[in-house]
Amino acid sequence: MNGTASILIAALLGALTWSFLEYAIHRWLGHSKVAPKNPFGVDHIRHHVEGGYFSPTWKKCVVGLVFTGVLALPAVLVLGTALGLGYVGGLIAFYATYELLHRLEHVRPGFGPYARWARRHHFTHHFTDARKNHGVTSPLWDLVFGTYQAPGTIQVPRKLGMPWLLDPATGEVRSAHAGSFVLKGGRDGEARPSQR
Ligand SMILES: [Zn+2]
Numbered sequence: 699m700n701g702t703a704s705i706l707i708a709a710l711l712g713a714l715t716w717s718f719l720e721y722a723i724h725r726w727l728g729h730s731k732v733a734p735k736n737p738f739g740v741d742h743i744r745h746h747v748e749g750g751y752f753s754p755t756w757k758k759c760v761v762g763l764v765f766t767g768v769l770a771l772p773a774v775l776v777l778g779t780a781l782g783l784g785y786v787g788g789l790i791a792f793y794a795t796y797e798l799l800h801r802l803e804h805v806r807p808g809f810g811p812y813a814r815w816a817r818r819h820h821f822t823h824h825f826t827d828a829r830k831n832h833g834v835t836s837p838l839w840d841l842v843f844g845t846y847q848a849p850g851t852i853q854v855p856r857k858l859g860m861p862w863l864l865d866p867a868t869g870e871v872r873s874a875h876a877g878s879f880v881l882k883g884g885r886d887g888e889a890r891p892s893q894r
Pocket residue numbers: 745800804820824
């Protein structure tokens with residue numbers, strides 16, 4: 699195998715490592731039953747409760763840089779410079795992809811079939827059952843650990859309705875999303891389908 703192919707495989711393994719960390723951090727720190735007050739858990743529950751809240755970007759950058767520094771040295775020592783940096787590069791690149799995708803899921807309207815799938819997968823976690831679908835970029839580890847739930851119609855609390863979801867003229871679900879999302883908590887406080 700030539701050097702480029704080896705580095706590519708190292709980068710893919712790094713991406714796979716992030717995929718697992720994405721699941722593990724979200725499930726066991728974000729929704730920790732043992733230590734619910736851990737800093738990530740506190741921030742994450744706020745993300746659930748407020749909907750539009752995200753940890754400040756500077757905080758993510760600091761954690762990302764520290765994590766990269768801590769990981770890069772042993773990776774280079776074990777795998778050599780090229781493979782070690784390829785592994786860490788793949789992991790960090792996929793982490794950045796995750797951050798971007800997660801942010802876009804919450805704040806943007808439709809943006810391609812994969813991202814629309816990922817949003818329904820993630821919003822099933824947010825609004826249907828927070829014990830399910832901890833993966834954001836893929837269902838891989840949810841399938842492995844038995845926490846996968848196929849998205850059905852997602853009931854979004856009216857007060858957490860995202861701007862891309864709601865028609866500003868009516869305050870109801872936009873027709874483009876009417877098959878996938880309904881608002882919960884109308885005047886009667888009950889779930890009800892979009893009126894469109
Ligand atoms: Zn989210």
